[in-house]
Amino acid sequence: SQQGEEDPQALSIQEGENATMNCSYKTSINNLQWYRQNSGRGLVHLILIRSNEREKHSGRLRVTLDTSKKSSSLLITASRAADTASYFCATAPSFSGGYNKLIFGAGTRLAVHP
Amino acid sequence: GAVVSQHPSWVICKSGTSVKIECRSLDFQATTMFWYRQFPKQSLMLMATSNEGSKATYEQGVEKDKFLINHASLTLSTLTVTSAHPEDSSFYICSVSTGGWTSNQPQHFGDGTRLSIL
Numbered sequence: 001s002q003q004g005e006e007d008p009q010a011l012s013i014q015e016g017e018n019a020t021m022n023c024s025y026k027t028s029i030n031n032l033q034w035y036r037q038n039s040g041r042g043l044v045h046l047i048l049i050r051s052n053e054r055e056k057h058s059g060r061l062r063v064t065l066d067t068s069k070k071s072s073s074l075l076i077t078a079s080r081a082a083d084t085a086s087y088f089c090a091t092a093p094s095f096s097g098g099y100n101k102l103i104f105g106a107g108t109r110l111a112v113h114p
Numbered sequence: 115g116a117v118v119s120q121h122p123s124w125v126i127c128k129s130g131t132s133v134k135i136e137c138r139s140l141d142f143q144a145t146t147m148f149w150y151r152q153f154p155k156q157s158l159m160l161m162a163t164s165n166e167g168s169k170a171t172y173e174q175g176v177e178k179d180k181f182l183i184n185h186a187s188l189t190l191s192t193l194t195v196t197s198a199h200p201e202d203s204s205f206y207i208c209s210v211s212t213g214g215w216t217s218n219q220p221q222h223f224g225d226g227t228r229l230s231i232l
Contacts, residue, residue, distance in 0.1 A: 031218050042120070042207055042223035043158070050218055088157060092218075100146065100211040102221060104158045 006089060006105040014113050019076040021108040023089030024069075030092045032065055032072050033102065037086045046074075046087075079112045086110070116142035116210045120224030128232055129200060135193045135227045137208030143188035146211040148221065149181075151204050158207065164191040198231045205229075 006023045013019055025032070031050045035043040049056045049065045049072070056063045062075040076083055086109050090102040117140040125133055137147055145166045150158040162183050163171040170183035180202075182194040195202050205228050209221040 033220055035223075040205075040226070040228070042118075042225040043209075043221075045115075045220035045222070048218065048220050100219060100221065101148070101160065101163060103160070106157045109155070 006108050008108060009106065010109045010111070012111045012113065013079060015079060015081055017079055019079050019083070019110055019112070021074045021087055021110070023072045023074070023105050025091045025105070026070065027091070028094040030094055033090045033092070034063060034074050035088045035090060037088065043088065081112050081114050084110060084112045115220070116144065116212050116222040118208065118210050118222050118224040120208055120227055122227060123225060124228045126230045126232065127198065130197055133195045133198055133229060135206055137191045137193070137224055139189045139210045142210060142212055144210040145188065147185060147191040148209045148211065149183060149191075149193050150207045150209070152207060153204055195229065198229070200231045203229055203231045
């Protein structure tokens with residue numbers, strides 16, 4: 001079953017603009033991860049933030065985590081046309097029994113126009 | 115990380131046939147792999163956790179006899195869709211967990227298999 005919601009479901013912006021995607025989840029977690037999926041392809045891991053971390057950066061990506069609100073955001077700065085893809089958050093629930101099981105959000109489809 | 119190869123990338127077959135999808139971990143000995151299903155423009159739904167040398171753990175609502183999983187080696191897990199019907203048409207994706215019992219590691223995904231049942 002899906003862990004939670006992502007918003008917006010779709011986002012259309014111009015190159016150079018920033019893109020912000022939000023993710024909410026329902027249960028306690030060990031970590032939250034963001035993945036990218038190009039159309040018809042597998043997923044590529046972007047960033048992992050642990051439950052005791054509040055913010056993490058990787059290149060043009062910035063992820064925040066608020067465990068009190070059970071929410072996270074992914075910010076892509078200075079977007080490029082090549083950033084066009086679907087972005088998914090995924091949580092590793094605390095109760096998963098150690099199998100590193102992930103539960104995915106609904107995803108945000110990002111379109112960056114030249 | 116781990117490099118994951120999934121084969122075939124696309125398969126079309128007639129209703130009633132069985133289809134086998136392979137997921138290989140090329141550079142990591144994977145005791146745990148995962149199988150997901152994805153409908154168009156939707157999220158990934160975890161189907162089962164594949165454990166090397168033991169039975170797979172299926173998620174609620176997933177038919178064990180319909181989706182047979184075999185993880186006979188540390189580098190290969192297979193998903194067989196038995197007696198496939200049009201409603202089984204979907205995008206199937208596997209992933210490798212490099213974290214073992216520690217969960218603070220990302221999963222590494224194959225490129226997926228698009229299954230179309232006529």
